[in-house]
């Protein structure tokens with residue numbers, strides 16, 4: 001038996017790809033809770049309203065983004081995909097809330113040459129800063145410190161810090177530069193500055209730059225081709241993102257994969273036949289194990305290998321409080337994706353997504369307020385009640401967005417340890433962990449959000465790669 005730990009989107013995808021690759025023997029998925037989908041969770045409210053408690057949009061970019069679109073086609077749910085083009089107001093209008101005001105961040109090249117508050121200079125001036133700044137030889141550093149050194153304090157504070165909140169609810173002063181800006185970091189290391197690295201790369205790729213080679217590689221009838229042609233910024237699914245894990249679940253069940261619910265794995269002991277897993281009060285033998293559970297949850301299961309327990313345990317996670325709230329009619333003065341709040345503003349919220357600006361819902365306004373993350377305890381308290389989280393969220397949206405209407409419906413969720421933090425040294429740590437597994441010939445493959453990216457595309461792609469590895473071992 002092949003074992004997959006975790007029934008979130010990566011565990012389900014791993015089982016899907018194992019079947020697609022014709023891997024024998026049969027596959028069992030072990031899920032600790034009583035539902036599948038993990039953080040992908042669409043709740044159906046009164047009047048048919050949909051609240052996304054976790055992710056809501058997926059980016060159709062790079063290999064991993066194309067792979068997810070291909071998966072959607074294979075699952076025969078392409079007709080449910082709703083793409084948002086780059087020209088849509090929500091793709092162009094991303095805001096930050098600084099010193100009592102909402103500011104739209106520049107989203108096009110010409111805007112980089114105009115001064116836009118809260119920045120004191122046009123953003124293009126940051127390149128002058130970069131050209132003048134001395135090279136520093138480093139193996140890794142925080143993304144805040146890298147951007148501050150090379151492009152100046154304002155970009156670090158008002159662009160990078162909120163962006164890190166809007167991706168991993170983390171502190172840019174702790175998150176590795178390699179999480180978001182690996183190639184810019186490498187430009188400095190190889191060429192002395194970001195600008196020089198960009199020019200050298202543009203020159204080397206000058207032929208590719210002017211051709212649409214990427215597009216011509218895509219099958220003209222495919223969803224990925226449509227996404228490129230229509231220049232989608234993001235997409236979601238009619239009925240909510242949870243349709244994706246639910247459809248994978250149906251597909252893998254129809255192929256004979258067994259999904260074991262309320263089945264927490266509490267120990268993995270490697271032996272000559274593979275691995276003996278303790279699931280609840282039973283022992284089961286597996287040929288290989290694909291783990292998609294968070295690194296911190298996997299760490300204590302590997303008692304035979306203290307090195308793995310220690311290193312996996314050093315990949316931390318943060319907790320996010322999510323408040324979905326609906327109002328009757330349009331209560332917003334902006335047509336935008338939403339806004340983020342730089343941590344230096346010291347407000348209790350991380351940001352707000354204007355869900356219905358992207359995907360309207362029968363005359364309602366739906367907003368999602370995200371809170372906590374790295375600052376959960378310091379800003380919300382040790383164990384805040386749902387009621388106090390809701391009151392804080394409402395008071396913030398009332399004051400920032402000038403909304404005086406009473407909510408029509410709402411939902412408060414505390415997502416415990418939901419997003420891993422790729423702190424400085426993360427990439428080296430993951431490499432050392434994988435080298436150890438390889439050197440000790442352990443039948444263990446790692447997938448999910450703790451290692452190579454936290455987006456839905458990244459985790460599905462990591463599951464595909466793990467299944468491909470399992471197929472050749």
Ligand SMILES: Cc1cc2nc3c(=O)[nH]c(=O)nc-3n(C[C@H](O)[C@H](O)[C@H](O)COP(=O)(O)OP(=O)(O)OC[C@H]3O[C@@H](n4cnc5c(N)ncnc54)[C@H](O)[C@@H]3O)c2cc1C
Nearest residue numbers: 006008009010032038039054055056265418448449455456
């Ligand atoms: C608030 C929020 C907003 C997000 N927004 C976006 C977005 O807009 N776009 C985007 O691309 N991504 C977004 N993400 C990221 C994305 O949702 C996640 O990375 C992805 O859902 C992770 O899926 P996973 O299957 O790897 O992990 P999980 O969803 O964590 O699934 C792991 C599963 O393993 C189970 N498990 C844990 N321990 C054990 C055990 N010992 N034994 C058995 N089972 C176990 C858990 O119960 C869980 O079901 C967001 C995440 C959050 C939290």
Ligand SMILES: C=Cc1c2[nH]c(c1C)Cc1[nH]c(c(CCC(=O)O)c1C)Cc1[nH]c(c(C)c1CCC(=O)O)Cc1[nH]c(c(C)c1C=C)C2
Nearest residue numbers: 059094165166167168169338339340350351352353370455
């Ligand atoms: C405030 C908290 C969060 C918001 N979204 C997330 C958190 C933790 C989670 C999240 N958002 C994105 C990703 C990455 C997806 C990927 O494909 O890699 C994750 C895990 C996408 C995203 N959302 C925003 C940005 C700047 C990004 C990065 C990529 C992109 O440009 O699309 C903006 C944003 N996120 C949140 C808000 C309120 C917000 C506002 C403008 C919430």
